[in-house]
Amino acid sequence: MVPDFVKRIWDKYKLEENVRDHCITVANLALKIAERIEKNGIKLDKEAIFIGALFHDIGRAITHDPFQHFLKSVEILKAEGIDEKVVKIAERHFSAGITAEEAKKLGLPEKDYLPETLEEKIVSFADNITFGSKVVDFDSFMRRLDKIDAENPKLRWFTEATRKRAREMKEEIEKLSGLRF
Ligand SMILES: [Fe+2]
Numbered sequence: 040m041v042p043d044f045v046k047r048i049w050d051k052y053k054l055e056e057n058v059r060d061h062c063i064t065v066a067n068l069a070l071k072i073a074e075r076i077e078k079n080g081i082k083l084d085k086e087a088i089f090i091g092a093l094f095h096d097i098g099r100a101i102t103h104d105p106f107q108h109f110l111k112s113v114e115i116l117k118a119e120g121i122d123e124k125v126v127k128i129a130e131r132h133f134s135a136g137i138t139a140e141e142a143k144k145l146g147l148p149e150k151d152y153l154p155e156t157l158e159e160k161i162v163s164f165a166d167n168i169t170f171g172s173k174v175v176d177f178d179s180f181m182r183r184l185d186k187i188d189a190e191n192p193k194l195r196w197f198t199e200a201t202r203k204r205a206r207e208m209k210e211e212i213e214k215l216s217g218l219r220f
Contacts, residue, residue: 041059041063041093042090042093045090045093045094048094048097048115048119048121049097049100052097052100052101052115053100054096054097054099054100055099055100057171057172058096058099058100060171060172061096061169061171061172062092062093062094062095062096063093063172064169064171064172064173064174065092065095065162065165065166065169066088066089066092066093066165068165068168068169068174069088069089069091069092069161069162069165070085070088070089070092072161072164072165072212072216072218073085073088073158073161075216075217075218076157076161076212076215076216079215079216079217081157081215083157083158083161084124084158087122087124087125087128087158088128088158088161088162090121090122090125091124091125091127091128091129091132091158091159091162092128092162092165092166094112094116094121094125094128094129095109095112095128095129095132095162095166096108096112096129097111097112097115097116097129098110098111098112098113098114098115098129099111099112100115101115105133105134106133106145106146106147108133109129109130109131109132109133109152110130110147110148112129112130113126113129113130116129124158127156127159128158128159128162130152131152131153131154131155131159131163132154132159132162132163132166133152133163134163134167134201134205135154135163135167135201135204135205135207135208136151136152136153136154136163136204137151137152137153137197138151138152138153138200139151141197141200144196144197145197153204154208157215160208160211160212161212163208164205164208164209164212164220167180167205167208168180168220170183176220177205177209177220180205181202181205184198184201184202184205
């Protein structure tokens with residue numbers, strides 16, 4: 040169930056239906072992962088995970104540029120007075136994160152965009168294995184990186200670092216949740 044305040048903000052920024060559907064799929068998957076991790080005795084902020092996932096791509100109302108949309112998400116969520124924890128989930132969700140050094144090379148404000156908390160990692164990971172509103176598997180995410188390499192070999196330095204980070208994130212989440220992706 041999408042809370043009314045989320046719907047109001049989606050409506051205010053005219054977020055496309057397909058992006059909303061994507062966010063709902065990511066939110067449900069992230070929650071499922073979080074519940075399994077909690078069963079194994081680790082307490083998580085499930086509310087932040089769910090709301091963070093529903094809002095992570097709100098910036099796509101402004102731009103679909105992969106390297107810009109999450110910055111727009113941050114701008115919108117801050118302007119709307121959304122909890123800092125949720126803002127961070129959006130800021131750090133892209134792919135498997137971006138280091139400050141990489142951000143500089145990519146022409147982004149020079150800071151870390153790496154998912155740090157488990158809440159941030161769960162949303163980032165759930166997003167990685169959700170294409171549109173379909174949950175896929177981790178190999179599909181890796182194949183998507185291969186496709187980026189084929190289309191844009193200049194980004195290889197970034198996709199290589201992403202593969203390593205994404206794999207580490209997957210392994211951590213599998214270990215904590217007992218799930219396999
Ligand atoms: Fe995104």
